[in-house]
Amino acid sequence: MKFGYFDDTQREYVITRPDTPLPWINYLGCEEYFGLISNTAGGYSFYRDARLRRLTRYRYNNAPLDMGGRYLYLRDNTSGKYWSPSWMPTRLKLDEYECRHGQGYTIITSKLNGIKFSARYFVPLGESLEIWQVTLTNESASDADLSLFSAIEFCLWDANDDATNFQRNYSIGQVEIAPLALEGRGDGGEGLTVIYHKSEYRERRDHFAYFACSEKLAGFDTAREDFLGPYRGWDTPLAVEEGKSRNSEALGWQPIGSHHVKIQLKAGEQKQVIFLLGYQENPKDDKFDPPGSQVINKKTVKPIIAKYLKSENADKAFNTLRDYWTMLLGKIQVTTPDEHTNRMVNIWNAYQCMVTFNMSRSASYFESGIGRGMGFRDSTQDLLGFVHMIPERARERILDVSATQLKNGGAFHQYQPLTKRGNNDVGSGFNDDPLWLVLAVSAYLKETGDWSILDEQVQYQNEPGSESPLYEHLQCAIQYTLDRPGPHKLPLIGRADWNDCLNLNCFSDTPGQSFQTTTNKDGTVAESVFIAGLFVLACKEMAGIAEHCNDQAEVDKVQKSAAEMEKIVWAAGWDGEWFRRAYDDYGHALGSKENTEGRIFIEPQGICVMAGLGVDAAPSPDGQSGSGNAVKALDSVGEHLAFQHGIVVHQPAFTQYYLHLGEISSYPEGYKENASVFCHTNPWIMVAETVVGRGDKAFDYYTRINPSAREGISEVHKCEPYVYAQMIAGKDAVKPGEAKNSWLSGTAAWNYVAITQHILGIHPAFDGLEVKPVIPSGWNGFEVRRNFRGVRYEISVKREGPGNEVSLEVDGKSIKGTIIPLPKQGTESVKVKAIVR
Numbered sequence: 033m034k035f036g037y038f039d040d041t042q043r044e045y046v047i048t049r050p051d052t053p054l055p056w057i058n059y060l061g062c063e064e065y066f067g068l069i070s071n072t073a074g075g076y077s078f079y080r081d082a083r084l085r086r087l088t089r090y091r092y093n094n095a096p097l098d099m100g101g102r103y104l105y106l107r108d109n110t111s112g113k114y115w116s117p118s119w120m121p122t123r124l125k126l127d128e129y130e131c132r133h134g135q136g137y138t139i140i141t142s143k144l145n146g147i148k149f150s151a152r153y154f155v156p157l158g159e160s161l162e163i164w165q166v167t168l169t170n171e172s173a174s175d176a177d178l179s180l181f182s183a184i185e186f187c188l189w190d191a192n193d194d195a196t197n198f199q200r201n202y203s204i205g206q207v208e209i210a211p212l213a214l215e216g217r218g219d220g221g222e223g224l225t226v227i228y229h230k231s232e233y234r235e236r237r238d239h240f241a242y243f244a245c246s247e248k249l250a251g252f253d254t255a256r257e258d259f260l261g262p263y264r265g266w267d268t269p270l271a272v273e274e275g276k277s278r279n280s281e282a283l284g285w286q287p288i289g290s291h292h293v294k295i296q297l298k299a300g301e302q303k304q305v306i307f308l309l310g311y312q313e314n315p316k317d318d319k320f321d322p323p324g325s326q327v328i329n330k331k332t333v334k335p336i337i338a339k340y341l342k343s344e345n346a347d348k349a350f351n352t353l354r355d356y357w358t359m360l361l362g363k364i365q366v367t368t369p370d371e372h373t374n375r376m377v378n379i380w381n382a383y384q385c386m387v388t389f390n391m392s393r394s395a396s397y398f399e400s401g402i403g404r405g406m407g408f409r410d411s412t413q414d415l416l417g418f419v420h421m422i423p424e425r426a427r428e429r430i431l432d433v434s435a436t437q438l439k440n441g442g443a444f445h446q447y448q449p450l451t452k453r454g455n456n457d458v459g460s461g462f463n464d465d466p467l468w469l470v471l472a473v474s475a476y477l478k479e480t481g482d483w484s485i486l487d488e489q490v491q492y493q494n495e496p497g498s499e500s501p502l503y504e505h506l507q508c509a510i511q512y513t514l515d516r517p518g519p520h521k522l523p524l525i526g527r528a529d530w531n532d533c534l535n536l537n538c539f540s541d542t543p544g545q546s547f548q549t550t551t552n553k554d555g556t557v558a559e560s561v562f563i564a565g566l567f568v569l570a571c572k573e574m575a576g577i578a579e580h581c582n583d584q585a586e587v588d589k590v591q592k593s594a595a596e597m598e599k600i601v602w603a604a605g606w607d608g609e610w611f612r613r614a615y616d617d618y619g620h621a622l623g624s625k626e627n628t629e630g631r632i633f634i635e636p637q638g639i640c641v642m643a644g645l646g647v648d649a650a651p652s653p654d655g656q657s658g659s660g661n662a663v664k665a666l667d668s669v670g671e672h673l674a675f676q677h678g679i680v681v682h683q684p685a686f687t688q689y690y691l692h693l694g695e696i697s698s699y700p701e702g703y704k705e706n707a708s709v710f711c712h713t714n715p716w717i718m719v720a721e722t723v724v725g726r727g728d729k730a731f732d733y734y735t736r737i738n739p740s741a742r743e744g745i746s747e748v749h750k751c752e753p754y755v756y757a758q759m760i761a762g763k764d765a766v767k768p769g770e771a772k773n774s775w776l777s778g779t780a781a782w783n784y785v786a787i788t789q790h791i792l793g794i795h796p797a798f799d800g801l802e803v804k805p806v807i808p809s810g811w812n813g814f815e816v817r818r819n820f821r822g823v824r825y826e827i828s829v830k831r832e833g834p835g836n837e838v839s840l841e842v843d844g845k846s847i848k849g850t851i852i853p854l855p856k857q858g859t860e861s862v863k864v865k866a867i868v869r
């Protein structure tokens with residue numbers, strides 16, 4: 033069952049009824065000011081850091097779900113009837129309803145009592161504010177006497193304190209209500225009133241929020257209790273019911289912003305009203321105007337407000353935003369025989385990669401914005417799907433992340449976006465973390481050819497004086513693994529590897545202890561086969577980097593280390609039919625036929641085959657190459673882990689809590705890390721399938737979790753059909769196929785990489801663009817337009833035989849191999865014909 037449809041021409045998902053199985057959200061802003069907005073206008077806004085600079089309040093796990101957001105109310109002043117044109121919060125049945133989510137904007141349209149409503153929400157590029165552009169049209173035959181109310185609830189900046197420290201924060205809320213003159217409007221501009229939120233501005237904060245409206249107000253409110261009335265909720269505000277604002281001035285309690293505009297609309301008449309919600313900083317020594325007073329200095333903010341309250345400026349900003357996305361998405365556009373592939377690659381998957389790059393795992397409808405900062409492994413992987421869009425920002429991110437790296441090569445697991453410093457709450461010791469940095473840097477170098485990044489002087493642990501070239505950070509990252517061999521010489525796992533919930537050194541029996549930071553074992557026994565595979569992969573990338581830098585010693589070192597690690601994997605990490613997962617603190621294998629639960633895991637199969645283990649056809653003289661084992665491992669995945677909704681993490685699921693395994697066994701069967709389809713891991717298998725040349729299988733797995741391909745079962749899937757979710761409940765779950773944790777997941781980047789670089793096979797390499805598709809047997813071909821290092825590649829692929837043999841013709845000349853050498857300087861475009869046989 034569907035709740036909407038894709039409008040691919042507009043690059044929008046159109047939701048056609050408000051009662052979607054879960055709130056289906058979108059993101060506003062892609063630079064510093066961000067908002068989350070649901071299909072019924074729920075959500076919240078923040079500046080850079082969802083915890084420390086939260087503009088508006090949001091309560092998770094509320095009933096009804098998704099209560100609180102950017103609310104507007106319409107009131108027919110003749111009948112006294114009022115409603116929410118975005119359906120929530122009054123939930124009055126609307127005659128028409130539609131929500132269009134696009135890239136960085138959302139448009140909600142509805143109709144009731146003959147009044148057509150449309151609101152366009154977006155954040156202009158380069159600004160720290162959001163615009164709500166509202167158009168009202170009287171489509172009835174009679175004149176309408178209307179009231180339009182706005183309503184937001186301010187957050188007292190630190191979202192954590194705001195949600196917990198009531199003894200203090202019920203007394204700190206402060207607002208300012210001040211006139212604004214808008215010149216050149218013909219109406220004198222007098223009577224415009226702006227609501228400023230300035231809690232804590234009197235002391236150490238130098239920022240405030242503002243909420244402005246383009247119209248003369250009939251009234252306003254800033255105290256929630258006055259606007260709503262005692263014991264009332266957002267669905268029945270007394271001020272709206274009575275059609276009369278209280279003109280309240282909040283002090284303490286719950287500051288809100290609400291404007292009341294009276295609008296007379298003759299039959300057929302239309303009117304636009306603009307609301308602005310924004311964030312502004314003042315110089316520390318120029319906070320007040322006049323100096324010495326407690327009044328906000330509004331000199332810098334007034335011109336900004338004045339600018340965007342004009343609809344022509346708002347329109348212009350919106351068009352600029354649209355063009356910006358046309359440019360970004362235009363960097364890779366594909367035409368394949370599959371519409372789900374096309375719309376995900378061309379629009380939604382790329383868009384989600386931008387969002388995950390910006391948010392890491394901080395703020396979504398499942399991530400509260402107060403829990404986690406930016407993850408080291410998360411950010412480095414998010415970059416893989418983003419680097420082609422805005423390489424400069426990827427560069428900056430690499431430098432930020434690597435500056436939190438520890439001297440011993442290890443990494444803080446997380447860092448705060450506002451301070452860019454490692455977050456001590458979770459600490460370090462996740463032994464896979466540093467290796468992802470090598471993959472990220474390699475991807476950046478391949479995309480851009482900007483080798484200068486390796487010379488950048490980067491601190492360790494943000495300590496001045498500790499600077500060393502980024503290149504050395506990569507060496508350190510690799511050394512970190514080499515310094516930590518376990519009893520089988522496999523890498524020690526530390527707190528956990530990619531699977532944060534495989535906590536083999538934790539042994540926690542106390543409720544509430546963090547599985548990630550509790551360590552009851554000395555960590556010298558438990559090992560990870562996954563890290564071994566990741567290590568080999570990272571070494572191969574490092575060898576390529578070092579070779580380019582003419583550092584033969586490093587090339588030799590990492591190649592030798594990788595070869596040794598491969599041997600170790602064949603000796604201790606191979607189970608006969610698949611790769612093992614780990615060794616626990618007792619030295620027992622996990623992910624092995626020896627186990628009754630957790631006999632086979634997905635992660636090592638994906639990563640080891642991606643690293644090339646067991647792929648070579650020719651057996652090595654010492655019998656250690658594991659030749660053919662890649663296919664065996666992938667066949668085992670197909671047999672034991674794959675089902676209609678994707679590939680689950682492991683089987684059998686853990687049916688009880690195991691002290692020596694940790695959080696993974698804390699979840700009920702089929703959920704989260706305990707045998708759900710943890711979507712992040714699925715593209716590793718897709719890539720691995722292309723490595724062994726099986727395009728049909730790779731594409732089949734791709735389709736199983738492709739949100740667009742799952743649109744038709746939205747009542748089962750429940751999450752948004754236009755973005756990936758972190759998990760889909762596994763075969764052991766009560767509701768298999770039910771997704772959770774949409775938006776912020778490494779799934780976005782990895783699926784993007786899997787489909788564009790491995791299945792379609794357009795793969796940036798150090799010295800050129802590689803074209804090496806491994807597509808389904810039923811495809812006749814496809815076309816790709818891709819920008820690569822400033823050159824436009826128009827690639828057309830034709831299938832002429834059943835295999836994966838590729839021959840290339842570049843601008844009419846056939847070339848050897850699959851890598852198109854970099855064209856002469858000044859070349860603008862290159863035409864590529866690829867024949868697959």
Ligand code: GLC
Nearest residue numbers: 393407409410530531532533
């Ligand atoms: C979450 C974490 C990610 C981890 C994964 C598996 O998505 O953000 O870092 O790898 O869970 O535990």
Ligand code: GLC
Nearest residue numbers: 404531532533548695704705
């Ligand atoms: C939870 C999540 C996991 C995440 C971990 C660390 O266990 O399930 O995905 O990585 O927390 O924050």
